[in-house]
Amino acid sequence: xxxxxxxxxxxxxxxxxxxxxxxxxxxxxxxxxxxxxxxxxxxxxxxxxxxxxxxxxxxxxxxxxxxxxxxxxxxxxxxxxxxxxxxxxxxxxxxxxxxxxxxxxxxxxxxxxxxxxxxxxxxxxxxxxxxxxxxxxxxxxxxxxxxxxxxxxxxxxxxxxxxxxxxxxxxxxxxxxxxxxxxxxxxxxxxxxxxxxxxxxxxxxxxxxxxxxxxxxxxxxxxxxxxxxxxxxxxxxxxxxxxxxxxxxxxxxxxxxxxxxxxxxxxxxxxxxxxxxxxxxxxxxxxxxx
Numbered sequence: 001x002x003x004x005x006x007x008x009x010x011x012x013x014x015x016x017x018x019x020x021x022x023x024x025x026x027x028x029x030x031x032x033x034x035x036x037x038x039x040x041x042x043x044x045x046x047x048x049x050x051x052x053x054x055x056x057x058x059x060x061x062x063x064x065x066x067x068x069x070x071x072x073x074x075x076x077x078x079x080x081x082x083x084x085x086x087x088x089x090x091x092x093x094x095x096x097x098x099x100x101x102x103x104x105x106x107x108x109x110x111x112x113x114x115x116x117x118x119x120x121x122x123x124x125x126x127x128x129x130x131x132x133x134x135x136x137x138x139x140x141x142x143x144x145x146x147x148x149x150x151x152x153x154x155x156x157x158x159x160x161x162x163x164x165x166x167x168x169x170x171x172x173x174x175x176x177x178x179x180x181x182x183x184x185x186x187x188x189x190x191x192x193x194x195x196x197x198x199x200x201x202x203x204x205x206x207x208x209x210x211x212x213x214x215x216x217x218x219x220x221x222x223x224x225x226x227x228x229x230x231x232x233x234x235x236x237x238x239x240x241x242x243x244x245x246x247x248x249x250x251x252x253x254x255x256x257x258x259x260x261x262x263x264x265x266x267x268x269x270x271x272x273x274x275x276x277x278x279x280x281x282x283x284x285x286x287x288x289x290x
Contacts, residue, residue, distance in 0.1 A: 004097060007090060007104075011083055011210055018079050018214040022235075025221040026228055034064075034233025042081040042238030045184075046245035051078050052182040053138070055234065065227045071178055072226030075111075077234025079213040084242045086210035090203040096157025099166070099196075100204055106167040107183065107208035110174025111216045117178070131273035133181035138266045140185040155196050162194045170204075174212050183209055 030038075037058055045051035052074050059065040065073055090100075158166050169190045173183045187205035192198045220226045 004090060004100075007097075007101065007207065008087070011086055014211055014214040015083060018083070018217055021214070021218045021221045022076070022231075025224075025226075028229045028232055030229050030233030030236060034230050035237035036233075037230075038077065038081070038234035038237025039241040040237075041234070041241075042078070043241035043245045043249075045078075045081070045238075046085055046242050047249070048184070050182040050184050051081075051238075052177070059230070065230050069225060069227045072220030072223075073230050073234070075178065075213050076217040076220050076226045077231035078238060079210075079217050080235040081238030081242045082206065082213055083210045084239050085246070086203070086206040088242075088246050089206050093199055093202045094156055095200040095203050098159075099157040099163065099200075100207060102163070102167055103170045103204050104207045104211050106171040107174035107177075108212040108215050110171040111177055111212035112174075112219075114175035114178030114216070116219065117175075128273060131270070133176060135266070136181055140189070143185075143189075156200050158191075158194055158196065166190060166194055170208060174208070177209070177212065178216060 037055065041051040041055045041058075044054065055074055055078070056070055059070055059073070060067070170183075170187065173186055173190070176186075177183050184201075184205045187208065188198055188201040191201045191204060
């Protein structure tokens with residue numbers, strides 16, 4: 001067996017970790033709307049739009065999930081669709097295992113540290129952090145829409161100083177994921193700046209998320225800092241969307257959708273920052289999971 005075979009075994013282990021955490025947290029039936037949100041966000045996530053910023057925007061604009069619970073809901077709910085993405089893209093997109101495995105490990109370490117910090121933050125800190133993170137995500141989406149990504153090189157792996165820089169960068173991205181900023185776009189920029197083929201980013205970013213999200217999910221579920229019903233909607237709606245996008249609509253142009261998402265995310269981030277001074281309501285207290 002090669003390193004990728006061991007990664008697939010690891011993904012299977014992450015599934016067990018994830019399902020164990022979800023069962024212990026309590027299984028609830030999501031609404032049709034919550035499941036539809038999971039389907040739509042995972043569909044465009046698989047095509048490169050990202051799911052964290054879009055999901056946050058929907059939750060904030062519709063007041064569906066208290067701000068305190070959004071980071072945990074994103075990380076727990078999008079775990080299952082992300083693992084499905086990792087199984088697909090790690091198999092079909094080439095990348096050197098000596099780069100893929102350490103990059104995934106660095107992101108996981110960052111997420112564990114980040115989750116430990118976020119679960120102790122009050123609502124106001126999370127709101128400010130997510131507002132700033134969403135502005136960063138909007139900037140990255142704008143770069144995608146304007147095709148301002150660095151061109152990258154032709155290599156499929158990193159070594160020496162470039163590998164250490166990549167590990168530090170992916171560690172930081174793992175931390176930021178706990179605040180709700182997606183890893184996909186910044187990871188693609190990172191590997192391109194380091195001279196790798198941009199397509200090599202797909203197994204790195206999807207593999208990183210597939211391993212780090214179950215790790216962070218354990219902490220969020222254990223501390224009850226997530227919305228259980230919305231989480232199940234993301235998970236159940238997301239998996240069929242991933243399969244549909246990856247195998248049927250993978251050539252679909254999403255440029256117009258990306259511009260719309262940029263506008264919505266910018267509005268949501270500004271709204272998040274402007275309302276951070278509001279007093280915390282009882283519905284936003286820790287422990288609301290229904």
